[in-house]
Amino acid sequence: MYVRTGTPAFDELIPRISRFLEQDLLELNIDGEKIRGYRSPDARSVWIRNYSDMMRALRYTESDLVSVVRHFADNQARNGRIFDYFTTFPEKTPCERENWTKYVRTPVEADTEFRFIKAAWLAWQATGDDAFIRNLMPSFERALSYVMDGGYFDREKYLFRRPYTIDTWDFAYTAGRHEWLQFQIDGNTFWGYFHGDNSGYYEAFHFMSHWYNMFGDKVRSALWRDRALRLRKSLNTHCFNGSFYTHFVKQTPVTIDGVDEASQLSLSNPAAINRGAASPRIATAIINEYIKRRETTDAFAEWFSIDPPFPAGIFGDYKLSRGAYCNGGIMPLTGGELARAALEYGYEQYGIDILMRYYDLISRNGETYLWYFPDGRPSTVETSTSPEARPTDGWGSSAMLYAFVEGLAGVQDRDKLFRRLRLCPKWITAGVEKAEVKIDYKSSGAYVKYAYHHTADQMIINLEGSCEYVQLSLPVPGNYIAGDLKFGGKKKKYIMASINQSNYLIADADVKGECEIILNLRKKP
Secondary structure, three states: OEEEOOOHHHHOHHHHHHHHHHOOEEEEEEOOEEEEEEOEOOEOOEEHHHHHHHHHHHHHHOOOOOHHHHHHHHOOOOOOOOOOEEEOOOOOOOOOOOOOOEEEOOOOOOOHHHHHHHHHHHHHHHHOOHHHHHHHHHHHHHHHHHHHHOOOEEOOOOEEOEEOEOOOOOOEOOOOOOOOOEOOOOOOOOEEEOHHHHHHHHHHHHHHHHHHHHOOOHHHHHHHHHHHHHHHHHHHHHOEOOOOEOOOEEOOOOOOOOOOHHHOEEOHHHHHHHOOOOOHHHHHHHHHHHHHHHHHOOOOOOOEOEEOOOOOOOOOOOOOOOOEOOEOOEOHHHHHHHHHHHHHOOOHHHHHHHHHHHHHHHHOOOOEOOOEOOOOOEOOOOOOOOOOOOOEOHHHHHHHHHHHHHHHOOEEEOOOOOOEEEEOOOHHHHOOOEEEEEEEOOOOOOEEEEEEEEOOOEEEEEEEEOOOEEEEEEEOOOOEEEEEEEEOOEEEOOEEEEEOOEEEEEEEEEOOOOEEEEEEEEEOO
């Protein structure tokens, strides 16, 4: 996998992030089964939430993408519940010294099941293993039944709910009724609707529909598609406030003094865009909100976990001060999601700017952290509720690589093994005239390779790889007019579409083997 443009910020991003990921490898042997997982940046454990997001980058570098997913499935509870994480390493030394095999689920979280399904989707895309998915379909159904038939789903509003946590995090607000971080549900739990759960299940429902259609079950496919559309409508009706998704729409009335909860922008907002749950209007509003806050914040970046933060300590630990960790810390995870969303929705310069700023950040000393204080200081064990604070954060760095590959290089797999490819390189908006790109799945060898060249009157792409169908989406700057488009020497029809301030040429074609794509351009008089 590589990108070659002559611009260090682009050419070095993949190898730098790959080195971070290599240092996060966590190999375990449980019941004689060898598992190749990747650790959380703050603990030697394999969390399904971190891992499923990291797989958006790991699918290009790791040959074993199924052992972790299969292990979570094999240890699924009879009622369908999926564990949050597993480990064989002591986590909080010196008080914990045992190297036992440990599985943990924090009940206040409602998102574990959709992240399990997302991990399976990414493994399937890279391996192309239909049998792997067919065998897991009963596990997916049990997992979704667990959250939809239990207390995590409000059928009347058609929304998933959870206790009052900070975005996707795993401890709940108790109004001082619990002595430390509260991971349990009890009679004092404050319930409500968190947008990130619902955007995640929206995406997972579509995965279910896709797979059932692939296996020939049109009825089940339509059922999950309809559920997805109903969930999206409810999410966008009840949770969008006109500028972004309200952090926590309360079901149980509660007021937290010392913070304007209505203005809190939390990190799962850009993720909702990338999951497809946000409409174009909502996506535009969310991106504009981040741009506005970048212009007004004193923080070194607008990649907030949540902004504004809660008062220090109200979730049970005074290490959760304003600007620390998930209470207002600056997260590359947020920045990566935001860059991917911006590059997709006509804010190309903003998305590129985020990637450039991240490159500058990791180039200073070759380190990347899960979170930073707003003044730029990195997280430490002493300032976190977590046992570690490694400088090789794979969660945030993989989000940046995801934005780079799918957003800027424009290689998006719309099925598996790149068979159905959306090709949308944004190099012209980055001022890059020539680029060589190869993106491949290590587990299967499926790949996409192209050479890009932009001249004064043409945009040329020489494409090869595993794709059988290509949807082309090319930005056409405002000072250009698109002329003839040719695929493999044959003239193709196209349409022009606008998204915010950007214009795109859109066309599609069946492709086999090598293909030269030429778009003629002329400058406006």
